[in-house]
Amino acid sequence: MDVLKPQASIQERWSDALAHRFHINRFQLSKLLFVYLSLLPILALFAFLRLVPITSSFQLSFFQSNLINPANKFIGLDNFQELLQDKLFILAIRNTTLFAIAGVLFSILIALGLAVLLAKRSRLGGLYETIYFLPVITPWVAVSVIWKWIYDPSYGLLNYILSWFGIKPIGWLIDPNIALIAVIILAVWKSIGYNMIILLVGIRDIPEVYYEAAQLDGANGWGLFRYITLPLLRPILLFVAIVSTINAYNVFTPVYIMTTGSQGAQGNAVRTLVFDIYENAFRYFKWGYASAEAVSLFLIVLLLTIIQFRLGRSSESV
Amino acid sequence: MLYQMSRNTFLQRFALLILALGLGMVILACAGQPLAPQAPTAPTAQPPAAQATSAPAATSATSSNQPVKLTIWSGYPEMEPWYKEVTDAYTKEHPNVTFEILTFPLRDYEQKLSATIPSDTAADIIEVSSFVAKFVDAGLIPPAPDKIAEWNNAPGRYDAAIVKDLTYNGKQYAVPLFYGSTALYYNKKDFADAGLTKPPETFDELMDDAQKLTQRDASGNITVAGHGFRLFGAGSGVAEKFLFYLWPAGGDIIVPVGDKWKEGYNNDAGRWALKYYIDALYKYKVDDPKLKRDAEGFELGQSATFFRESWVIGDIKKNAPTLDYSTAPVPKGPKRWGHIIAGEDLFVTRTAKNPDVAWDFILFAVQPQYMQDLLRNVGWLPSRHDVDYGPVLKDNPQFAGFVFSDPNYQAYMTPAIPVFDEVETKMAERLIQLYTDASLLDNPDGIAKAVADMAAETNSILDKAGVLAK
């Protein structure tokens, strides 16, 4: 049972006794204690700061409430029924899903490419790292001004560049069919740096020895990437995919920024779930309805996350 | 342990810079700011009893020696300097009263009110519009003392519509502070170039003038819009601006029927207003979606005329000080003549520990000299009409369109019912689509159907909220 040192200390003998009580060994006991003692305070914080308020807000989905008046009417699943028939809600799901698929895909691909290119440490590489991270820390007020200019139909940078290739000016924010693409490009632009840094951490953590060994076996650049980097990057890639998906489904600021003001895009063309929730909650004060919508959003994202975990399962030590 | 500190000189210098900046901030923070005027702190020693001021109402709290702290919240950050001016003046006269002013961007402010008023953690004085209706409905805001109603009701002091806006169940709840109103901004140089001597007086004239004012380049693209319409943007703005054309035609977004409501534009007025837009865009071509609109467009010279509130005047002074422009009253429509107004009023919440001091301050703040300063420095229109704004107007003649008065020039407001926002927003979404539909040109049936469909949605929203008149 125990790989004991010759003389067990008092501590160790007490642990043995306690562990024996639960039919586990001393090592397992110390592990369990560590787990509970570390997790308890953290979970307590989660409970207070997240679980309790979230539950409280989800509860509201079964009521008709304007948040202000304490007289709430319990209406069971009515809010959810109404949601299923709400054209705007369906539109929001469609837009958000399109946004998530395109946004996550492009953001990860580009960030991965960048991470691979910049993995080798160099002065120039370091500069590029910083520059590509800048959008992540640039405040939205600057982002909004510049991107509204980039997308401007008459004087915008994008149409100007496209005109070099003979492409006619596109109403990026005005054309409802294109507006969503415009927001996707913006969101991808802002998030590349974030994903790039995480993938850089992942790539640089891969020990040299693996590459050296593979090269001795004759592997070249692409082979190294496919058979060493990618597999070892799997847990990180899973992280990036899941987090990007969750963030994509929760997108709000770029949509809000591009639609406010008189030069903004049309609301419905880029209506996303959180935008719809915000409108129902804070413009119309239909809090029960908005909560039901939030519950639906949560369920969709939860489902997607679980699916992604299963797909990435083979590399998990779970 | 496993790594050593690197020695990159650039990084060192940059870090030193930040350190210096941070240290500077810390020192400044701890030492208080020499640059900004300090609000005087309430002295703990007994100050001399404050004399009654020229403030119209005398109160007992101001002559007491108890230190009083009043908190004020506003959703208009541009008002902050004005609040500072007025509170500083009040503290000078009543040294035992100090203030804390917080201003927030409007949308976030409304979220804050939604959390703080029901939980009794709001400020003592809040500046807010009829957004407050839902809180009053829930009994969370106390009505104002009778003397306030007396003050508000003085003849010629405030617009009847504004006072009605802060009256719930026969009781008044606030003192009006400022309001937004609409006028026609017009570029005088463009007018002169087009041979026009005066701003249009009817909507038909506006359309004619717009055609003369529209400028095009060699390839026929519009470079200056004769009239800048509000064509897109999220929220209810598009519908709100549509109302500027709808109301003079005799229509309304919703009309009261007893204590319920129903749509008010599935009629000639609604069809006329939509036709106005369609004709402007596709028949006479006086505006182009690709141009900039709103204040920005006007300041950049991309539109010759447009409708907006008075804050643009201050904006133009800052961003386009050489622009040669003025304002005119909203033109006469086929049926009515008037302008929309939306009021911001000062309320006292139920958690205020010294409500009498709060109301005293509010009445102090609406004295003539501060109303003039509001107009002069902030640009929103002070609600008080019984003040001589002559000196301000002399220096800023562009306010002409806003201070215009005529017995036949009416002021109208949008209803303060909770569901109105939803009605307007959904209408805005539809309108944005309709404006892009060129097939509506010279298509009275198409227009009639579009308006009817939109009105049906308005009614269904009212129905769902239980306020539809059947």
Next chain:
Amino acid sequence: MKQAATLARPTSSNVPVLRIGAHLILLFGAIIMVLPFLWIIATSLKPPPEVIAFPPTFIPKEPTFNNFVEVFQRAPFPRFFLNSLIVSTIATVSVVFTSTLAGYVFAKYQFPGRNLLFLLVLATAMVPFETYMIPLYLEMKQVSLINTYPALVAPELIMSFGIFLMRQTIIASLPDELLDAARIDGASEWRIFRQIVIPLMSSAMGALAIFAFLSSWGAFIWPLLITSSRDLWTMELGLGMFQFRFTVDYGPIAAGSLISLLPILLVFLVLRRNIIRGITLTGLKG
């Protein structure tokens, strides 16, 4: 060792054409990345009429420091800066510590309900904050923490994605054998965590620190909700004072944003070198 390092990573450095192409794309991309940042710098020095010029200009014709003066005159920005610094530092330390500890536990320990618990933690990140911020505010009122520093920093003390990130990096790069070997040598769990896990994870912890700092520095709606006195305001709230009803006072906001950006940039530059380190597993394999 160094030479092997340059060759070992799968880069395009071996194929010249690809290399030039890559550089061109990188360069072009870099310009797009940097534009808004350049605009902020330029606008902070522009007088008002230039600010709304369209298309936006990147070199002020008449540069002025007025915007910075106005920022300091409008409100006690040094105080805001200090508050942001305090809150963000506490938040960052807390997030890095709790995420590493919890991530490690979720990655390397088996116990009943582990997966469910982890999913629960992750699930809390799937709900938009604005949905539950008012119930959270009411909670704070119940424990009498309205308008206090603890309440200001509370929501930023933990980060689901932080725990997730550490879990994944630990799974990817921390071998079980290492931990077991330490246990056999008689090290306690806590000592293992302190002396093995933390040093090896320093790279990921650095990245996490950047994100935690960024997230807490940029928090807006919660500080807005929870504070009722200017003493507790953060930089973001202060900048909101330049956002008028229908317009934005771009000059001062750009100036204030620039000041606000600097600590974040510094944190990034300092911690980025940490990320370069990576793991050195000398003596661990073979």
